[in-house]
Amino acid sequence: xxxxGTRQSAAEPRPITIKDVASRAGVGLGTAxxxxxxxENVAPHLREQVFKAVQDLGxxxxxxxxxxRLGKSYAVGCLVTDIRQPIAAEMIAAAExxxxxxxxxxxxxxxxxxxxxxAEILSLLQNxxxxxxxxxxxxxxxxxxxxxxxxxxxxxxLWERSPDGGFDTVLTEHRVGARRATEHLLELGHREIxxxxxxxxxxxxxxxRAGFDAAFTARRLEPPAGRIFEVGAxxxxxxxxxxxxxxxxxxxxxxxxxxxxxLHFCAKRGLVLPRDMSIVSIGDASILEVMTPSITAxxxxxxxxxxxxxxxxxxxxxxKQPETASERLSVGMQLKIRxxxxxLNDGGGGHV
Amino acid sequence: xxxxGTRQSAAEPRPITIKDVASRAGVGLGTAxxxxxxxENVAPHLREQVFKAVQDLGxxxxxxxxxxRLGKSYAVGCLVTDIRQPIAAEMIAAAExxxxxxxxxxxxxxxxxxxxxxAEILSLLQNxxxxxxxxxxxxxxxxxxxxxxxxxxxxxxLWERSPDGGFDTVLTEHRVGARRATEHLLELGHREIxxxxxxxxxxxxxxxRAGFDAAFTARRLEPPAGRIFEVGAxxxxxxxxxxxxxxxxxxxxxxxxxxxxxLHFCAKRGLVLPRDMSIVSIGDASILEVMTPSITAxxxxxxxxxxxxxxxxxxxxxxKQPETASERLSVGMQLKIRxxxxxLNDGGGGHV
DNA sequence: TCCCCTCGTGGAAACGTTTCCATCGTTAGT
DNA sequence: ACTAACGATGGAAACGTTTCCACGAGGGGA
Numbered sequence: 001x002x003x004x005g006t007r008q009s010a011a012e013p014r015p016i017t018i019k020d021v022a023s024r025a026g027v028g029l030g031t032a033x034x035x036x037x038x039x040e041n042v043a044p045h046l047r048e049q050v051f052k053a054v055q056d057l058g059x060x061x062x063x064x065x066x067x068x069r070l071g072k073s074y075a076v077g078c079l080v081t082d083i084r085q086p087i088a089a090e091m092i093a094a095a096e097x098x099x100x101x102x103x104x105x106x107x108x109x110x111x112x113x114x115x116x117x118x119a120e121i122l123s124l125l126q127n128x129x130x131x132x133x134x135x136x137x138x139x140x141x142x143x144x145x146x147x148x149x150x151x152x153x154x155x156x157x158l159w160e161r162s163p164d165g166g167f168d169t170v171l172t173e174h175r176v177g178a179r180r181a182t183e184h185l186l187e188l189g190h191r192e193i194x195x196x197x198x199x200x201x202x203x204x205x206x207x208x209r210a211g212f213d214a215a216f217t218a219r220r221l222e223p224p225a226g227r228i229f230e231v232g233a234x235x236x237x238x239x240x241x242x243x244x245x246x247x248x249x250x251x252x253x254x255x256x257x258x259x260x261x262x263l264h265f266c267a268k269r270g271l272v273l274p275r276d277m278s279i280v281s282i283g284d285a286s287i288l289e290v291m292t293p294s295i296t297a298x299x300x301x302x303x304x305x306x307x308x309x310x311x312x313x314x315x316x317x318x319x320k321q322p323e324t325a326s327e328r329l330s331v332g333m334q335l336k337i338r339x340x341x342x343x344l345n346d347g348g349g350g351h352v
Numbered sequence: 353x354x355x356x357g358t359r360q361s362a363a364e365p366r367p368i369t370i371k372d373v374a375s376r377a378g379v380g381l382g383t384a385x386x387x388x389x390x391x392e393n394v395a396p397h398l399r400e401q402v403f404k405a406v407q408d409l410g411x412x413x414x415x416x417x418x419x420x421r422l423g424k425s426y427a428v429g430c431l432v433t434d435i436r437q438p439i440a441a442e443m444i445a446a447a448e449x450x451x452x453x454x455x456x457x458x459x460x461x462x463x464x465x466x467x468x469x470x471a472e473i474l475s476l477l478q479n480x481x482x483x484x485x486x487x488x489x490x491x492x493x494x495x496x497x498x499x500x501x502x503x504x505x506x507x508x509x510l511w512e513r514s515p516d517g518g519f520d521t522v523l524t525e526h527r528v529g530a531r532r533a534t535e536h537l538l539e540l541g542h543r544e545i546x547x548x549x550x551x552x553x554x555x556x557x558x559x560x561r562a563g564f565d566a567a568f569t570a571r572r573l574e575p576p577a578g579r580i581f582e583v584g585a586x587x588x589x590x591x592x593x594x595x596x597x598x599x600x601x602x603x604x605x606x607x608x609x610x611x612x613x614x615l616h617f618c619a620k621r622g623l624v625l626p627r628d629m630s631i632v633s634i635g636d637a638s639i640l641e642v643m644t645p646s647i648t649a650x651x652x653x654x655x656x657x658x659x660x661x662x663x664x665x666x667x668x669x670x671x672k673q674p675e676t677a678s679e680r681l682s683v684g685m686q687l688k689i690r691x692x693x694x695x696l697n698d699g700g701g702g703h704v
Numbered sequence: 705t706c707c708c709c710t711c712g713t714g715g716a717a718a719c720g721t722t723t724c725c726a727t728c729g730t731t732a733g734t
Numbered sequence: 735a736c737t738a739a740c741g742a743t744g745g746a747a748a749c750g751t752t753t754c755c756a757c758g759a760g761g762g763g764a
Contacts, residue, residue, distance in 0.1 A: 017750055028714035033752060041712065063479040064419045065750035068719055073416060075459070082445065089441045093434065093462055100461070100469075105476065107427070108460040109452070110445055117452075124457065127415040264642040290616040292644055369720055380744035385722060393742060417720035420749055707764085717754080724747080733738085 016059045025053035077107045077130040079121050079137055087302045094306035102314050111137055122148055132317045134309055138202040155316035157309045162203040163328045170309040170329045174204050177298040177333030178211030181280045185251045189344030192247050194227045196234050196254035231255045239265045250344055256283035274342035293339035304331050368411045377405035429459045429482040431473055431489055439654045446658035454666050463489055474500050484669045486661055490554040507668035509661045514555040515680045522661040522681045526556050529650040529685030530563030533632045537603045541696035544599050546579045548586050548606035583607045591617045602696055608635035626694035645691035656683050
């Protein structure tokens with residue numbers, strides 16, 4: 001119908017630019033820009049006029065244009081496996097906090113264990129949409145990913161990933177954590193201990209296994225064979241099998257995500273904690289404290305890790321010369337002994 | 353020392369632009385741009401040459417420049433109160449998923465209950481750094497915030513916030529959820545029920561109270577006075593008081609965040625669940641299923657809420673005419689009856 | 705008194721992209 | 735065979751900002 005109508009009449013209002021501000025304030029572009037950026041060398045009355053024009057027009061600077069001119073986006077990317085993991089959320093929150101204070105915004109992305117997404121996100125990076133990157137993707141033995149990472153030439157800090165790649169890394173002492181958990185159980189007399197740890201192709205998973213083994217070998221004990229599993233590749237069937245073998249397990253060290261399933265299994269099978277089974281969680285949460293029985297756990301400090309990582313990233317981004325050597329920071333773990341672990345019960349097992 | 357050294361020698365490598373690609377491919381800028389944007393009207397051999405040049409040079413388009421030219425950033429902001437709340441993380445994950453599929457990235461920010469941060473973030477918006485916004489900030493009775501929101505003229509969808517403001521909203525039926533939880537307890541014979549709900553200045557909190565009251569009044573019962581609390585403003589002391597009054601409470605409906613504290617209190621005081629106290633959680637988690645006893649809960653569906661919100665936002669962003677009326681979508685809640693709720697025990701209370 | 709330096713100011717240039725416009729070559733139709 | 739039309743192509747313009755450069759005024763020192 002209105003095909004021939006005046007197009008101008010329905011035109012959207014043109015956004016207000018710094019030019020509008022300058023002309024309204026009766027000054028040049030340069031002066032307007034200087035005022036807005038806090039440059040001192042401007043006459044006070046002109047400064048006033050510019051501020052008034054900004055008020056009158058409701059001007060908001062276009063930060064995309066600013067980014068373009070400056071070659072900086074003031075955005076930091078953060079790539080995690082899954083935001084829904086409480087530890088990831090904790091770290092994101094802490095990183096965001098630190099970064100925001102420095103004027104950066106955080107762009108969050110999840111890979112959800114999908115490598116193609118990881119590649120997609122990493123390519124976003126190279127589009128310069130971010131000035132730096134926090135990476136918590138954990139598969140670190142994939143040569144393709146490593147190659148891609150090495151090809152990125154923006155500041156980047158890795159979380160919980162092998163520090164051997166020459167990148168800046170911030171990590172939790174998972175090896176020490178796992179070792180301490182294991183030692184705790186060994187001291188209680190347990191020998192038949194199962195470990196449900198991170199994936200083998202992640203640094204975290206390997207460290208956990210190393211700590212587990214170290215606790216045994218330091219006592220001249222043989223680490224139990226066939227008792228080590230990956231998260232996800234574990235469940236009631238595996239547990240059932242472990243309870244049916246000649247020397248059934250009496251203790252489990254498991255990632256916090258696996259704890260609900262394990263408790264469920266124990267309850268169903270009539271195993272009473274900690275009498276028939278001792279359990280240590282890798283990773284802590286307030287709910288573990290108030291369960292019956294409360295669950296012994298090794299706890300990291302995701303907030304601290306993230307703060308360190310963010311601070312390190314800020315440093316790297318501020319650094320003009322990217323020649324400085326890569327840094328490696330680590331944060332300890334703490335064993336919280338509660339009531340899900342008890343001395344080994346020599347009795348005839350937990351069959352009801 | 354090297355003050356007078358040749359500056360050029362140490363110059364950082366100039367980024368590769370589309371101009372470089374064009375000249376290397378022996379074509380004009382326009383052609384290069386057309387190839388990269390999938391425009392069909394380009395001779396196949398030129399297309400080849402351009403792709404080859406891209407490969408050779410390792411060219412990555414600068415998306416900031418692209419945003420600037422297009423007036424679109426392909427970024428969506430997401431403002432939540434606290435990423436660490438599992439429900440928030442769930443929603444962020446789902447929203448990110450949906451948005452990424454449409455080519456958008458998600459910028460996440462937390463207010464941490466700090467209004468000044470909220471303002472700060474909202475002003476970021478107006479800098480056009482995002483094309484749309486998902487808002488889950490929940491204080492909705494603050495006139496200042498409402499004014500600011502109304503002043504923003506980019507597409508925006510609100511989560512779990514009063515739908516009366518004329519904005520597009522997606523929300524969970526918290527009123528129904530609270531009502532169902534309350535009815536469940538009433539049917540079990542409980543009358544002295546405490547409610548620990550969201551803040552009064554949030555839509556969620558008000559809806560929860562309304563549902564709670566509605567369950568009572570529908571049965572011609574008087575809603576209990578002095579038994580309704582806000583999350584955070586609750587704790588062992590309040591609980592203690594509620595157990596010491598003339599008619600002590602026999603059941604609690606509480607936000608999932610408060611459940612650990614409540615369980616802790618009950619354990620310490622020797623109250624056995626569900627004999628001495630029935631508990632319903634508002635919000636669900638897998639851990640609630642496997643606790644002893646397992647915890648009855650009303651569960652929402654954050655994923656669905658977020659998907660709806662993201663889809664709605666995409667629609668709004670694609671819409672040229674922002675004249676369409678505001679929409680309101682809602683997602684139901686479900687009561688999961690487990691073992692933390694039981695018929696009222698008429699006995700003499702739970703003192704051990 | 706003249707010159708030089710400094711400080712404040714305005715405007716052009718540049719950032720890297722997309723799009724529009726003009727041009728050129730080719731093909732088809734009369 | 736000539737013209738008209740159309741499709742492919744190259745390059746200028748524009749997006750909104752910051753920065754650099756040039757210029758002018760004013761003041762102080764010689």
